[in-house]
Amino acid sequence: MTPLAVSIAGAIASFTLVLVVLELIRSHRLRERYALLWLVTGLVLTALSAWRGGLNTIARWLGVRGYPPAVLFAVGILFIIAVLLHYSTVISRLSDQNVMLAQRLALLEQELESSGSRG
Amino acid sequence: MSEIAELPAVTLALPGLGELRRVAIVPALNEEHTVPRVIDELRAFDPGLDIVVIDDGSTDRTAQAAAARGAKVLRLPFNLGIGGAVQTGFRYAFEHDYDLAVRVDGDGQHDPAQLTRIIAPVLAGETDIAVGSRFAAAAGGYRSSRSRRIGIRVLAWTVSRIVGQRVTDTTSGFQALNRHGIALFARDYPHDYPEVEATVMVFRHRLRLLEVPVTMRERGGGHSSITALRSIYYMVKVLLAIFVGLFRRNVAPQEGTE
Numbered sequence: 001m002t003p004l005a006v007s008i009a010g011a012i013a014s015f016t017l018v019l020v021v022l023e024l025i026r027s028h029r030l031r032e033r034y035a036l037l038w039l040v041t042g043l044v045l046t047a048l049s050a051w052r053g054g055l056n057t058i059a060r061w062l063g064v065r066g067y068p069p070a071v072l073f074a075v076g077i078l079f080i081i082a083v084l085l086h087y088s089t090v091i092s093r094l095s096d097q098n099v100m101l102a103q104r105l106a107l108l109e110q111e112l113e114s115s116g117s118r119g
Numbered sequence: 120m121s122e123i124a125e126l127p128a129v130t131l132a133l134p135g136l137g138e139l140r141r142v143a144i145v146p147a148l149n150e151e152h153t154v155p156r157v158i159d160e161l162r163a164f165d166p167g168l169d170i171v172v173i174d175d176g177s178t179d180r181t182a183q184a185a186a187a188r189g190a191k192v193l194r195l196p197f198n199l200g201i202g203g204a205v206q207t208g209f210r211y212a213f214e215h216d217y218d219l220a221v222r223v224d225g226d227g228q229h230d231p232a233q234l235t236r237i238i239a240p241v242l243a244g245e246t247d248i249a250v251g252s253r254f255a256a257a258a259g260g261y262r263s264s265r266s267r268r269i270g271i272r273v274l275a276w277t278v279s280r281i282v283g284q285r286v287t288d289t290t291s292g293f294q295a296l297n298r299h300g301i302a303l304f305a306r307d308y309p310h311d312y313p314e315v316e317a318t319v320m321v322f323r324h325r326l327r328l329l330e331v332p333v334t335m336r337e338r339g340g341g342h343s344s345i346t347a348l349r350s351i352y353y354m355v356k357v358l359l360a361i362f363v364g365l366f367r368r369n370v371a372p373q374e375g376t377e
Binding site: 022025026031032033035036039096097100101104 | 196197310311352355356359360363364366367
C-alpha cells in the first residue's frame with residue numbers, strides 16, 4: 001500500500017505544477033499550445049497520487065510489487081520524455097524558420113542595396 | 120488607391136465611406152485559383168479599397184497571382200497559421216493609418232458583395248467590430264459539416280455566456296473593424312484558431328462587437344485547416360485559453376483609442 005505521506009506530497013506537488021502552468025498562461029509567459037502537455041502531466045500525476053486505490057490497482061496490473069509509488073515515478077518520467085520530445089520538434093522547427101528568416105533578410109538587404117544604388 | 124473616384128453604387132449605399140482610408144485584409148494559403156477572383160470582387164464592390172493579401176507561406180503561385188491583380192502582397196517567410204497571418208494584415212492597417220479594415224478570406228467563401236451589410240454598422244459608429252454570422256438569422260447558403268456545426272455551437276454558447284451578449288458565429292473571419300478594432304488586433308491577436316478567443320478579447324477590452332447575418336459560399340479552393348482530430352485539440356486549446364483569459368486583468372484600450 002502507498003504510504004499516506006507519499007500520496008499527500010505527490011498530490012500537492014503535482015497540483016502545484018498545474019497551478020504554476022495556469023499562472024504562466026495567464027501572465028502570457030506560456031502559450032496554450034505548449035502548456036497542454038504540462039497540464040495533462042500535472043493532472044494525471046495529481047489523480048494518481050490522490051486516488052490511492054487506483055494507484056495500487058495499476059501497480060498490480062503492471063506487476064509492481066512492494067512499492068506502488070514506483071508507478072508514479074514511471075508515469076512522471078514517461079510524461080517528461082513526451083514533453084522533451086515535443087520540445088525537440090519545436091526547436092527543430094524554430095531553427096528551420098530561423099534559417100529561412102536569415103536567408104530572406106539577406107535577399108532583402110541585397111535588393112534594398114541594389115535598388116538604392118540604382119536610384 | 121483611395122484617390123480614385125468612387126463608383127456611385129458603394130458611396131450611395133454607404134455614405135461617408137469615400138472619405139475613409141480603407142483596406143481589405145485577405146489571408147491566403149495555397150489559394151492561387153480563388154485569390155484573383157476575390158480581388159476582382161473586392162474591386163467591383165469598392166474601387167477605393169486598398170487590398171492587402173497576406174501569403175501565409177504558400178507553395179503555389181498565390182503571391183504572384185495576387186500581385187498580378189494589383190494587390191499589395193505581404194509574403195510571410197513561412198507558415199504562421201491563420202492568426203499570425205491575419206495579424207500581419209492588422210499591423211499593416213495600423214501602421215499605415217487606415218480608418219477601416221475589412222477581413223475577407225482568400226478561399227472565396229466570403230462574398231465581397233455582402234460587405235455593405237458588414238461595413239454599415241461600423242461606419243455608422245454603432246460598433247467597433249462587425250462580424251458576418253452564418254447563424255444570426257435563418258440565412259440559407261453553404262452549411263459546414265455536422266461535426267463542425269456542433270463545435271461552432273458549443274463555442275458560441277460558451278462565448279455568449281462569458282461575454283453576456285448573444286454571439287452565434289464565433290468562427291467567422293468575415294469582419295469589418297474601425298480604428299479601435301484595428302489597434303487592438305494589431306497589438307494582440309490569438310494564434311491557431313483565433314476568432315473565438317478574439318471575440319472574448321474584444322469584450323474584455325470593452326470594445327463593441329455586432330453580428331450581422333450573412334451567407335457564406337462553399338470554399339472555392341484550398342482546404343479547411345481544421346480536420347476532425349485537430350478540431351478536438353483546437354476545442355480544448357481554445358476553451359483553455361478562454362477560461363485562463365478570464366483570470367487576466369482587464370486591459371483597457373490604450374490612450375487615444377477610447
